[in-house]
Amino acid sequence: MYRYLVSRLPSTLLVLFLASVAIFLLLRLVPGDPATTLAGADATPESIAAIRHQLGLDTSTFSQYISWIGGVLTLDLGQSFQLGGSINDLLGAALLNTVVLAGAAMLFAVIVALVLSLSSVIWPRRWLTTLASSVNTLAVALPPFVTGVLLVLVFAVLTPLLPAGGVPPDGFLARPDITFQYLLLPTICLGLPSAAALTRFLTESLRTEMRQPHVLTQEALGISRAHIVTHGALRAALPPVVTVLGLQVGHLLAGAVLVEAIFTWPGLGLLVQQAINGRDYPVVQAVLLFSVAVFVIAQLATDLVHAKLDPRIRIGAR
Numbered sequence: 446m447y448r449y450l451v452s453r454l455p456s457t458l459l460v461l462f463l464a465s466v467a468i469f470l471l472l473r474l475v476p477g478d479p480a481t482t483l484a485g486a487d488a489t490p491e492s493i494a495a496i497r498h499q500l501g502l503d504t505s506t507f508s509q510y511i512s513w514i515g516g517v518l519t520l521d522l523g524q525s526f527q528l529g530g531s532i533n534d535l536l537g538a539a540l541l542n543t544v545v546l547a548g549a550a551m552l553f554a555v556i557v558a559l560v561l562s563l564s565s566v567i568w569p570r571r572w573l574t575t576l577a578s579s580v581n582t583l584a585v586a587l588p589p590f591v592t593g594v595l596l597v598l599v600f601a602v603l604t605p606l607l608p609a610g611g612v613p614p615d616g617f618l619a620r621p622d623i624t625f626q627y628l629l630l631p632t633i634c635l636g637l638p639s640a641a642a643l644t645r646f647l648t649e650s651l652r653t654e655m656r657q658p659h660v661l662t663q664e665a666l667g668i669s670r671a672h673i674v675t676h677g678a679l680r681a682a683l684p685p686v687v688t689v690l691g692l693q694v695g696h697l698l699a700g701a702v703l704v705e706a707i708f709t710w711p712g713l714g715l716l717v718q719q720a721i722n723g724r725d726y727p728v729v730q731a732v733l734l735f736s737v738a739v740f741v742i743a744q745l746a747t748d749l750v751h752a753k754l755d756p757r758i759r760i761g762a763r
Contacts (some may be wrong), residue, residue: 461737612627635697
């Protein structure tokens with residue numbers, strides 16, 4: 446396993462480097478000048494030039510990149526142009542909220558996928574298969590902004606049972622019951638598409654395993670279908686599902702931008718939205734690079750789990 450990890454590190458570092466270059470250069474192509482935005486509409490050219498010099502925007506692009514990537518490597522991301530304060534502090538506060546929301550959404554997706562997939566495979570009833578297929582289709586067909594608006598309308602406006610948005614006022618650990626109420630709607634909105642994808646892959650993978658000769662032999666010997674699934678078929682069906690689970694990290698990060706805006710959840714999505722509106726390059730760069738790093742690390746962790754479940758992968762790597 447250690448050799449397999451070492452073999453994957455060069456490609457991981459290369460992806461992070463190329464991502465940092467792409468993020469840095471693409472933001473320079475966005476219309477608008479942060480110095481002009483910061484100076485205001487009535488600023489004189491001298492004032493704009495002074496602000497550009499203060500922000501380091503009057504140096505070459507290469508020098509700006511070296512300065513920025515050096516700060517990233519030393520964990521000193523600098524100061525925000527528009528939002529104010531240290532980017533490290535802004536990123537840390539937003540990161541906690543996004544991690545809580547994305548973690549809850551991933552847990553929700555895994556639970557839904559396990560319940561629907563195991564139920565439809567262990568008890569292969571037509572109505573149960575139809576129900577699982579209908580839930581999957583509905584979750585995929587409805588985009589998050591539609592799901593979010595419907596959830597707020599039904600459970601916060603028409604029947605005011607849950608908060609329409611925001612985070613728990615006293616923190617996530619002070620009152621678990623209050624935290625659950627604030628988390629429920631955005632978690633469902635963010636986790637439904639991932640739950641649908643995981644359910645589809647896990648169900649098909651389980652059905653493939655249940656058609657294997659050794660499974661048919663166990664059924665002929667009178668072993669219950671539930672015992673076969675939980676004590677063998679499920680583990681054998683996990684490798685492709687783990688790969689899909691790793692890919693869902695990217696979908697959760699991308700969906701968090703929209704979901705956090707709908708539910709006014711102060712996470713990375715809302716932070717990057719505010720930074721883009723204010724042409725706050727350092728904040729946007731930091732959030733995007735961090736998101737890429739999280740996705741790449743999640744992919745690396747997924748590959749390690751996949752290799753652990755399937756020894757042929759790490760044997761082939763050697």
